[in-house]
Amino acid sequence: MSALDKALTINELMAIAKRRVPKQFFDYADSGSWTEGTYRANSEDFSQIKLRQRVAVNMEGRTLATTICGEQASMPVALAPTGFTGMQSADGEIKAARAAEKFGVPFTLSTMSICSIEDVAENTGKPFWFQLYMMRDRGFIERLIDRAKAAKCSALVLTMDLQILGQRHKDLRNGMSAPPKFTPRFVFEMARKPQWAMQMLGTKRHTFRNIVGHVDAAGDLSKLSAWTASQFDPALSWKEIAWVKERFGGPVIVKGILDPEDARQAVAHGADGIIVSNHGGRQLDGAPSSIRVLPEIVDAVGNSTDVYVDGGIRSGQDVLKAMALGAKGTFIGRAFLWGLGAGGEAGVTRALEIIRRELDITMALCGERDIKAVGLHNIYSIDLPPRNSPLGANG
Template identity: 85%
Template sequence: MTKLDKLLTIDELMAEARRRVPKQFFDYADSGAWTESTYRQNTEDFKKIFLKQKVAVNMEGRSLATMFGGQAAAMPVALAPTGLTGMQCADGEIKAARAAEKFGVPFTLSTMSICSIEDVAENTSKPFWFQLYMMRDRAFIERLIDRAKAAKCSKLVLTMDLQILGQRHKDLRNGMSAPPKFTPKFIFEMARKPRWAMQMLGTKRHSFRNIVGHVEGGGDLSSLSQWTASQFDPSLSWKEVAWVKERFGGEVIVKGVLDPEDAKAAVAHGADGVIVSNHGGRQLDGAPSSIRVLPEIVDAVGKDTEVYLDSGIRSGQDVLKAMALGAKGTFIGRAFLYGLGAGGEAGVTRALEILRREMDITMALCGERDVRNIGAHNLYSVDLPPRRLPGQN
């Protein structure tokens, strides 16, 4: 039995990742905006949802297999797009994508990844999804979409909640950057995390390879940093959904929706799916948790499109609770990043194994044999008060 095999929860993977990953990059994954209240609520609100136990039912022949975004999946979980994944572990996006492919769940590559679209495509054998930020340089965005098409990405996830970057105090205090600045503080961190440092020395992937070499001045690190900081587009509107969809020529899923009216607008402008997400609590601090607003968004658009949930998943029970409240599937970000930091590709696999086992046991104790049958009837109660105030529509 390996050390990873002895880790039984996502929290234990997190503790191991904290020991292995330099502070600025662990904190990047494990931080929220401002006071981090929304980050905390994403997980705390799952604890207010209670499952209904059933006994004397046949628990044989259980299955977690489902359809996720029109493709077969081993369970209703996908790897979410996460920036700087390749700084949790050398070649992190490649390792995470390979783990997802072998496990049979979707992987989504971020625009702000360390490994490029081409890097991941060259090291995997099945189509993956690509997440897109709309930036001011539309010529670059056109080329980025075309590169995703050339790599045969099967879906495009358009993130709508990063028109302006939320204030994340940990990143500011740590001076977080990719590649890292070799300050005395960071050199000390590398000395404390020699395995991470040696793996990083063995790869050429240390910066945003979807951007480096693809924009003017992108080869110069100072120019790249300035370019990235100035590129998020505050004028983003719903009309971009149709434009992106036409350019991509495939399905586009809109990510970052917390309001039913926004969900309706996304569908009206051509979205093929909606991801209920508050960016892991990294944007608007004080916003509600994703699980709290999921039911009203399902009520608003669930008959017209598939609704997924992102933010706060830390266990297989969380996945089932989201399914019971109407989600067609869930995305995990930090949960797989902890695995990646703890043990590379094997660590991501371990995170997925933990979730699968927790789902399987919980589903059985709820009296269900097929995850596709999970619904509100599996909940005892939901201690989450309505989000809207009296008099609000």
């Protein structure tokens, strides 16, 4: 039995990935901004939510099937958009999209992916979602949306919380880039990770293929970094939602919501769904965890739109807790990245299998047979202090 097959938890997949993926790319996944307080709180706060166990309940005929943004899903989990995915494993976005498609859950491709929209579309058979950053070059954004439409992407995820880049110290210290700079340190890393290196030598996808060749100012690698750094739009406003919806012609989910007032603004400006998210703790360090603010955001929007959540989900129990607090679905980022780093497409599948098994068992022990029936009645207690109390601020 392989190490991948023996892995029973997401943390065990993480340990395998750490051995196989070069440090700068592993650190990219396993890090937050500044002190990483919000990054840690994202997962730690789930442990403060206690579940209500029920017994002598018929547990036969259980189902995890649901819908996410109107699409059928085998469980309430989608793969979140993550940058540099193709640096965790060669052609990583293609591998993750294939695993998601076979498993019956949505896959979301990042603007800052290594494999392009076209690469993923050519190697999958089911429409996927595309995540969009608004950039200053609106001509490029128009073309990007049009490319997503041509690839038959079924939804856009508009990320609103990256107008300016957070203080990501690990990335700066590691000299993160795509393709990586061949410093003596990185050459040494490749020698220690020969399987990763050989796979990378076998693919032509080493840089941000959604950008290079599609923007004159970033037409070669020497100009890419400067162009990207200058493009995130500090003047982003709510009116962009309507503009994106009109251009795309399909559902637009707004990601990066962490405040009830922002949630109401997103809905008022046409969001077809919102994702409660602090960018995995990689933007504003000291912000609350996603799970902490989820209930008040659900209350703020009521039935006006579906609310999803990402950040800190490491198990099927975390998925159930999020559903109990009102989420219609969850997005996983690091959990599938560690599976990808541990074993490529098979590793992503293993991550999804782990979460599905944990979710099914937890749901049964909570006395439920249908994931859509999970709610506040499945929570025994929430040991999180109120967000507006002195103890409620994560740092």
